[in-house]
Amino acid sequence: MQRDAVLKKNITGVFFRYVTPGVIGMVGLSLYILADTYFIANGIGRLGLASLNIGLPVYNLIFGIGALLGIGGGTVFSILHGRAEHERANRPFTIAAVLGVCFSLLFALLGAFASGPIAALLGATEETASYTITYLRVILLFSPAFILNNIMTAFVRNDGNPHLAMAAMTISTLTNIVLDYVFIYPLRLGMFGAALATGLGTVLGLLIHLTHFLRKSNTLRLLRMRPAIREILQIFHCGISNFITEFSAGIVILAFNTVILKLAGNTGVAAYGIVANIAIVCTAFFNGIGQGVQPIISTNFGALQQKRVWHAFLLAVTCACTIGLIFYGTGILFPTQIAGLFNQEKSPELTALAVRAIHRYFLAFALMGFNIITITSLAAMSQLKEAFVLSVLRGFAVILPVLLLLSHFFGLDGVWLTIPVTELLIALLGTVFLLRVHRKLKKV
Numbered sequence: 001m002q003r004d005a006v007l008k009k010n011i012t013g014v015f016f017r018y019v020t021p022g023v024i025g026m027v028g029l030s031l032y033i034l035a036d037t038y039f040i041a042n043g044i045g046r047l048g049l050a051s052l053n054i055g056l057p058v059y060n061l062i063f064g065i066g067a068l069l070g071i072g073g074g075t076v077f078s079i080l081h082g083r084a085e086h087e088r089a090n091r092p093f094t095i096a097a098v099l100g101v102c103f104s105l106l107f108a109l110l111g112a113f114a115s116g117p118i119a120a121l122l123g124a125t126e127e128t129a130s131y132t133i134t135y136l137r138v139i140l141l142f143s144p145a146f147i148l149n150n151i152m153t154a155f156v157r158n159d160g161n162p163h164l165a166m167a168a169m170t171i172s173t174l175t176n177i178v179l180d181y182v183f184i185y186p187l188r189l190g191m192f193g194a195a196l197a198t199g200l201g202t203v204l205g206l207l208i209h210l211t212h213f214l215r216k217s218n219t220l221r222l223l224r225m226r227p228a229i230r231e232i233l234q235i236f237h238c239g240i241s242n243f244i245t246e247f248s249a250g251i252v253i254l255a256f257n258t259v260i261l262k263l264a265g266n267t268g269v270a271a272y273g274i275v276a277n278i279a280i281v282c283t284a285f286f287n288g289i290g291q292g293v294q295p296i297i298s299t300n301f302g303a304l305q306q307k308r309v310w311h312a313f314l315l316a317v318t319c320a321c322t323i324g325l326i327f328y329g330t331g332i333l334f335p336t337q338i339a340g341l342f343n344q345e346k347s348p349e350l351t352a353l354a355v356r357a358i359h360r361y362f363l364a365f366a367l368m369g370f371n372i373i374t375i376t377s378l379a380a381m382s383q384l385k386e387a388f389v390l391s392v393l394r395g396f397a398v399i400l401p402v403l404l405l406l407s408h409f410f411g412l413d414g415v416w417l418t419i420p421v422t423e424l425l426i427a428l429l430g431t432v433f434l435l436r437v438h439r440k441l442k443k444v
Helices: 003-008 011-043 046-082 090-113 115-121 129-141 143-158 162-184 190-214 229-302 306-333 335-340 348-380 384-397 399-442
Strands: none
Touching: 003 229, 011 046, 011 143, 011 162, 011 190, 011 229, 011 306, 046 090, 046 115, 046 129, 046 143, 046 190, 046 229, 046 348, 090 115, 090 129, 090 143, 090 229, 115 129, 129 143, 129 190, 143 162, 143 190, 143 229, 162 190, 229 306, 229 335, 229 348, 229 384, 229 399, 306 335, 306 348, 306 399, 335 348, 348 384, 348 399, 384 399
16 A cells, blocks of 8 residues: 555645545446436336335345445554554455455355345335345345455555556446346346346456456455454454445335335335435445545554544545535436436326425435545544444434334425434534544544
């Protein structure tokens, strides 16, 4: 990793060098699902769109495991490099890789033998069951590629090669989009084709990441070692906030699907699928900024460069909040056009529900970026308790009660307002945590 550049060069230049490819990579990853959403909505219809949204929690879980091991291990890797402990830095890489293989095999077995029960557990109805089962089976069988690709993305970026991570994700995403079109339209493979395109695109991304091992500047090595429980827990501690963010997104989607199904049926779930998938893209910008700035914060934190840590944090928050406001403004100005992209059947009911959802749900984007950057940065500074608390509260501990309360009193409008209200509450608490951590670190 280019440690001297991260510690000594102009922080703004270093920030954009790491964050730009990070954002492109994460947005590319989110476009996997958005491409599936677009082609399924227009090639299969609202039941296909509803089925995709029903299956998304499993995708979130798989991606969350990759984030747990990749971001957690990458954070430890960067902190050790910041302390000039270069030999030890490959221990978290080896542990993350081995655990990634173990989790992958478990998910693949579930895909082969338990896709039906999982679909039923997620709330698939008689209308959507066959679509959901097909999608889940393929996604779970490709879980080794998803998890290992996420791990490699994090470590390649932390090893000073963010542009390769960006290239891998960009090429992978473009491949997925092309294959989505080919499999769903000319070949008419339906949900199987959409999931297969996603899996094959990810395999290509993983292969591109592996070329990092051919570079002379590569410091990543797989070691023959016996990991200590303490080392595994350290990786989990540093990655748990990212895991909670991803996994809880799946729990929230499941909870929203359940409530909306009762209030508005499968068409309501399809409308939620539209706003939720656009939210995934917006969130990807924020996660890309957070993951891009993480090596900068971790390395400078390890070297006790506190001013550079907070400078990088403020740059990240400024970028995230600006992007959030752009997304919000776009939703306010063009809600009908956005809904129309995913409504080839021209259903007036779906359009009306989606427009109303966009007007309310998109309010959350104004504060969502601040919260994600705050959580990621606290974890990068080893402030694990604060990051964990915010992750749990933002992930499900606040959202679920707010969802039940607002949907009870305001119906479907209450559902759409759940995320904005939650983000506001978390932003207030996150500000308190940041001020407290800033005072504590000034004494170091």
